[in-house]
Amino acid sequence: MWKNYLLIASRTLWKNKVFSLINILGLSVGLACCILMFLFIQHERSYDRFNHHAKDIYRITSVMAGSNGSTHLAVTPAPWAPLMKKDYPEIKSYTRLLKDEKALIGPPGEQQFFETNLLYADSTLFDVFTISLEKGDVKQALERPNSIILTSETAKKYFGHTNPIGKTLSINSFGRNLTVEVTALARPMPANSHFAFSSLVSLATLGDLSGLWSFHMFQSYVVLNSNTAANSLENKFPAFVKRYILNNPSADGKQDIHLQPLTDIHLRSNLVGEIGTNGNITYVYAFACVALFVLLLACFNFTNLSTARSLTRAKEVGLRKVVGAEKRQLLQQFLTETTLFALLALIIAIAMAYLALPLFNRVAERSLTIDFVHNPLLTFVLIGLVIAVGVLAGLYPAVILSAFKPTEVLKGKFSNSRKGLSLRFLLVTVQFVVSMGLIAGTFLVNHQLNFLKSKNLGFDRENVVILTLPKDMDSTRLATFKNSLLADGSVYSVSASSSIPSANIPINQVNDGSSNLSQAQSMQMLFTDLDFIRTMKMKIVAGRDFSEKMALDKTEGFLINEEAVKKLGYQKSEAAIGTTIQWVQPNTVLKKGKVVGVVQNFNITPLKTAVQPLVMHYAADRLQYLYLRFNQKNADQVLKEVAKKFTSFAPKQSLEYTFLDDTLNAMYTSETKLGVIFSYFSFLAIFIACLGILGLSLYTIQLRIKEIAIRKVLGATVLSITAELLKQFIKPVLLASLIATPITWYVMSKWLEEFAYRTPILPSVFLVTTAFVLALAVLTMTIQSVKAALSNPVQNLRSE
Structure with a gap:
């Protein structure tokens, strides 16, 4: 039975090549977007989870009150973490990190290089984070002052291929000239870590830090006992503040202390003093929604074209029912066809994703890979997508087709019914709502970025180069x-x-x-x-x-x-x-x-x-x-x-420079990525919508080919026939504009609220978007309409 279903499905696919191509191409684009977005979201959500104690690791943060409101800090004074470990048995271990973004390092007496990822760390670093060493002992690597751990790449820069263990380096950091000994080689941190390093220096090198109560400079992390709830420990911190801070003349006033889960730092943290550049959970949600919208557009296309083609399948359904086919069997047959469509689309989508991945990685600044062997979840998700798309996109057409009455199918009641027309009108409208929203949103994002880059900042940003000065x-x-x-x-x-x-x-x-x-x-x-x-x-x-x-x-x-x-x-x-x-x-x-x-x-x-x-x-x-x-x-x-x-x-220091204009533009990296990705998705959305218009126009003209011939015989001009065919596709575009405009206006207004300086949302944005989409729809439809209007009426009426 299933063999027959597959045979009929393949014959139907081959018989209707144009419609099949449109359906598969649209679904492929939607599925490819979903593959890329799944990889991106999976990567973003994986940050710091490779650490063995990830679920028990927390960063200490604080809220400092000020006259202009409170400031939430990711950094703490040095004494906090050691005292918390001493006072609270709930804390299993702790470590502190201190970053110097402009340290000069090099072999003594030789050329010095800037290291932008030098970290000072407690010897307990390996008790908290999972860091692999190629050479050296984790228990001793940072135990002594003036010890340094290098990554393999950093070691090669200073020592070539010789063994660096035991060799010395000169460091100029925080105004101090230090000589340190290489005690270990570390493997680089995984890409999904919220911090990275090129070298690790023992924090003990800086001497006694117990008096630095007013210097919020240290990233402080604690590992809680597995049976300890973070909020129960937080409730004890007011007592800590009272004991050590309020009456301490060296401290800087009352503060609220909190514990932030390690796995929340990358996507849900944008505090003052972050150790690196974090992601944004809002943008992850936005990209995921856009990818799903593109997939939904493809599913709508499939449903639309399938219901529109129902008349051509009506006779087939009627004959099958006459010879005894049950509704259940018809449903199985049609769902088999849609699942086959989805499977073929998935194969093409995987190829599309492979081709698009290098571009996506450049835009997103990630190193994502499609690896079915080491990422079984991706395989399960794709299988689930195929089944979901096959069922959801094909269920409605299958139900409608299997419900036809054999005695009425030859009258064409469904195809010409208000119900069938209303469904197609609704789906086309939804497609254009999503397309217009994405296009208008893309325009507004880019308009805001251009506004930020061109705004008068109060100084002349052009033709200025910035050099990093020698430390000495x-x-x-x-x-x-x-x-x-x-x-x-x-x-x-x-x-x-x-x-x-x-x-x-x-x-x-x-x-x-x-x-x-x-x-x-x-x-x-x-x-x-x-x-x-x-x-x-x-x-x-x-x-x-x-x-x-x-x-x-x-x-x-x-x-x-x-x-x-x-x-x-x-x-x-x-x-x-x-x-x-x-x-x-x-x-x-x-x-x-x-x-x-x-x-x-x-x-x-x-x-x-x-x-x-x-x-x-x-x-x-x-x-x-x-x-x-x-x-x-x-x-x-x-x-x-x-x-x-x-x-x-400065003969022993490498030259480091940047242009002021580039430095200013770099402050909007995440917004720039948002604009670029929205642009690509907008193009894909309008492409799928136009595929749907093309498919429906082909089918509509096929249904009305004899009507067109009769109109020509009665004297109708090519222009009047074309205009008549275009009417039914102009209405959904205009209705979509009325729906998309307030939704997009609201969403973009909320996004613009993040900026102290922002461009106004002009009504012309939505007028231009409507005109653009309308022009594309008309152009897509006109080509087929004019072709039909110019066809020979005698040929089209010959069968009657």
Whole structure:
């Protein structure tokens, strides 16, 4: 019996080649999208689960109250974790990580290289995380101070293919010059880890950390006993705060302490001080929904074309019923056909996914693979998809076809009934609703990204290159280096700063000169030389810029922005000029001076957040980056000269540079990926919708071919016949526009709320989207309509 079902299904597929091709192609595209999205979601959800104790590992976080609201921190002071381990038996073990993103490393006396993933770690690191060593002993690798573990790749960079164990390296990190001994070689962290490292230095190298109560710098992790609930331990933390923090003059005030599950960090954490770049669960859900929408469109296509073709199968159904076929057998036959369609579509979809995977990996910045041997869940999911698609897409047509009455099938009642037409109209409308929503959403995402990239940030972002300064370059050598660069006529100005634009501009405490140091305001702080404002082409709105002629500017001068003026309580910028402010820490005044100028607000953090209060002042020992404004016409020559002069000033350090414009655009990497992926899915959605229109137009014209012939005989023109055929496809597009517009408007409004600066949603977006989709639908239909209208009526009427 099943053999006959398969035989009939294959004959039906071959007999209706065009409809079969449209159905299989549409389903293939939808299934390929689902394969890619499944791999992506599976990877995102797998983060940190490779650790043996993953379900029991938690990161310690804290919420710090401030005048502008609370700040949720991913980092803690150094003493917290050891004291918690001592006080709470629920904690089995702990470890701390400290990241230095700009450490200089190299063999003693040889060239030094920047390492952006150097981590300091407790010797208990291996008790918490599952890290594999190629050489060395996990119990001793980080036990002694001045010990370092390298990955194999890092070891090859410094020592070639020789055994690095026991060899030494020089490190300049956190302002310290260290000599460390290689004690082990580690395998790289898996790609699905929320942190990575190129080298691990023993945290004991930094000495006694027990007094660092106000420095939130450490990622602290604890492993709880398997029978301990995290919330029960959290309930004890207020007592910890009372015991160690509230009355501690070295601490920085009351805080709420929490435990964050390790497996939540990648997708559900965007705290201040994250150790790496995390994903976003919202975007994962968005991509999954879009992939399912594309698959649903393909299923709608199948259902639509199958019900539309029901008349051609009516005679077959009637004859089968006359010779004794039961409804159950007919259902089995038609569901077998749809499952065969889905199976063929899956085979093509796997091939499509293989071809598209390199592009998808580039866009998503992942290294996903299709591996059925080591990923059995993928196999089960694909089998489930085939069955689900075969049943869901084919169930309605199968039920309708198997319910035909043999005495009525020759009258064509179903095909011409309002019920059949309404279903097809509904499915076509839904297809266009999804397509229009994706197209409009893609346009709005890209429009917002363009807005962010083109927004006036308060400084000139063009033609600026940023160099990483040598760690040992003091103020005298820096001045000499700057002068040598300015000697090149293509370099207009040069300045140094402590930071580059990013989400992690340091927050420090500033007060109005009061002796009560606890009454301080949290403000962003930028350490610069005296040429920063001029180099960045910022605007002074009150007072003046720093000046070499004013001797006190280096030791007592401050520049603040307009937001800092408000934070300090002044109504106008002019009122802040000459006032005293202090850079403070608990019980300590680090610098005291006067405000010499107010700078117009400028954005050096992502535009998801508004401009923050900011203080700038001179600090030669904190300058890490050099900004060069240059002549774009001579860019290549300028970079060559800069590299040459840098080598002469720092022969043992590699040159590291980036363009300011690229740095600013990099702050919107996740939004850019969202826009690109939405663009691809929008194209696929409209492609599937057009396939459906093509299939329905072919079928509609086939049904009305004799009507078209009679109209031509009676004198109808090609234009009038084409217009008549187009009417039924224009209505669903216009209705889809009315439905898609408010839904898309609402969803995109919610997404735009994430940004402090955003572009308005213009009605023209939806008008253009409607016009675009309508044009595509009309074009798809017109080709077949004109062909039918130009056909010979005699040929089409000959059988009557």
